[in-house]
Amino acid sequence: MRIAELARRGGVPVGTVKYYLRxxxxxxxxxxxxxxxxxxxxxxxxxxxxxxxLGPGGLSIAAIRDVLAAIDDPTTSVHDALGAAHHALPxxxxxxxxxxxxxxxxxxxxxxxxxxxDSPNLSLLAGALHALRTAHFDTSDRLLDRYADAxxxxxxxxxxxxxxxxxxxxxxxxxIGTLLLEPVLLALRRLAHENASMKRFTxxx
Amino acid sequence: MRIAELARRGGVPVGTVKYYLRxxxxxxxxxxxxxxxxxxxxxxxxxxxxxxxLGPGGLSIAAIRDVLAAIDDPTTSVHDALGAAHHALPxxxxxxxxxxxxxxxxxxxxxxxxxxxDSPNLSLLAGALHALRTAHFDTSDRLLDRYADAxxxxxxxxxxxxxxxxxxxxxxxxxIGTLLLEPVLLALRRLAHENASMKRFTxxx
Numbered sequence: 108m109r110i111a112e113l114a115r116r117g118g119v120p121v122g123t124v125k126y127y128l129r130x131x132x133x134x135x136x137x138x139x140x141x142x143x144x145x146x147x148x149x150x151x152x153x154x155x156x157x158x159x160x161l162g163p164g165g166l167s168i169a170a171i172r173d174v175l176a177a178i179d180d181p182t183t184s185v186h187d188a189l190g191a192a193h194h195a196l197p198x199x200x201x202x203x204x205x206x207x208x209x210x211x212x213x214x215x216x217x218x219x220x221x222x223x224x225d226s227p228n229l230s231l232l233a234g235a236l237h238a239l240r241t242a243h244f245d246t247s248d249r250l251l252d253r254y255a256d257a258x259x260x261x262x263x264x265x266x267x268x269x270x271x272x273x274x275x276x277x278x279x280x281x282x283i284g285t286l287l288l289e290p291v292l293l294a295l296r297r298l299a300h301e302n303a304s305m306k307r308f309t310x311x312x
Numbered sequence: 313m314r315i316a317e318l319a320r321r322g323g324v325p326v327g328t329v330k331y332y333l334r335x336x337x338x339x340x341x342x343x344x345x346x347x348x349x350x351x352x353x354x355x356x357x358x359x360x361x362x363x364x365x366l367g368p369g370g371l372s373i374a375a376i377r378d379v380l381a382a383i384d385d386p387t388t389s390v391h392d393a394l395g396a397a398h399h400a401l402p403x404x405x406x407x408x409x410x411x412x413x414x415x416x417x418x419x420x421x422x423x424x425x426x427x428x429x430d431s432p433n434l435s436l437l438a439g440a441l442h443a444l445r446t447a448h449f450d451t452s453d454r455l456l457d458r459y460a461d462a463x464x465x466x467x468x469x470x471x472x473x474x475x476x477x478x479x480x481x482x483x484x485x486x487x488i489g490t491l492l493l494e495p496v497l498l499a500l501r502r503l504a505h506e507n508a509s510m511k512r513f514t515x516x517x
Binding site for chain 2: 155159162163184185186189190193211215220221222223226228229231232234235236238239242243244250251253254255257258259260261262263264265266267268269280281283284285287288289290291292293294295296297298299300301302303304305306307308309
């Protein structure tokens, strides 16, 4: 297909496609004339991935280059490519105190989860636990275990449904699924709170 | 206790307690001399609630006054007081499109949840579903049902552990528990993704 068709299928203006080509976020097409190139389905997939990383992902151009390099490296496993994307996602508090980080790691070990020692997600958990403690909110192991169980059930099936037709599609699925299902989960939890509060605190009619 | 002791137990400077008294966020103490008042445990509880609403809750002084008025009204049920606090919490996207809102409400009805028609949490869900659709991410009923099930399990137990010793303590628990467990849940989900990805995509050694 020509660049106009690629832009249409990616849902962006032609100028944006040209910009991605210049920045190396899209590989060049196959030249069919001095000023004309042909693009394939892999370009459409790559374009959609770049849109997902830039939009919901909120990644910088430099961070996107790193993720794409991981995908394009033939020695990268799917797990490593997904990890590169996952670890490039923005995190709010990336500098937790040492004791909070150790507590987070201890919980994760207790659940028998395999997680990289330098995972930014350990820092996320450490920061979240610190805020709870500062607010004098009871964070018993039992409470955290409940939340971990729920997270594990969701993650198991999320990962089982990652498409493996192409690395590009897998990474796009993980980035969008990780980020855009987060507000869905939080909204559902608040709605479920409303429903549960109604059941507990409102006398039956 | 005197104002200095109240401030110490609330973890704030005396000047802050005086400010809350002037703003009507704390009821006046019992005057024991022209310039001296005595405060009780209910003042400590109220002070901690105001801290939770201002800090993690991110509520304005005006919104806090509304929540406190609901608590102090003897005709308010626990469910209504919790609802007032819940509905006063900040929401990102409060103006969803009509069809997104209708879709969110249809899902909630399908699960048999009882939720106020003007619940801001319906708007939260509508906005989150809209973002997923915009990103061309499959939001099948089956996927949403999984997430709703997990949210319901968490919410059921969350609400079961709300303390009912005092309305003030109940509201403080709900505000902090709702808001500060959200980043915990998201961090746990991302860690669980790491673990599940390792299991699915890494060959056993």
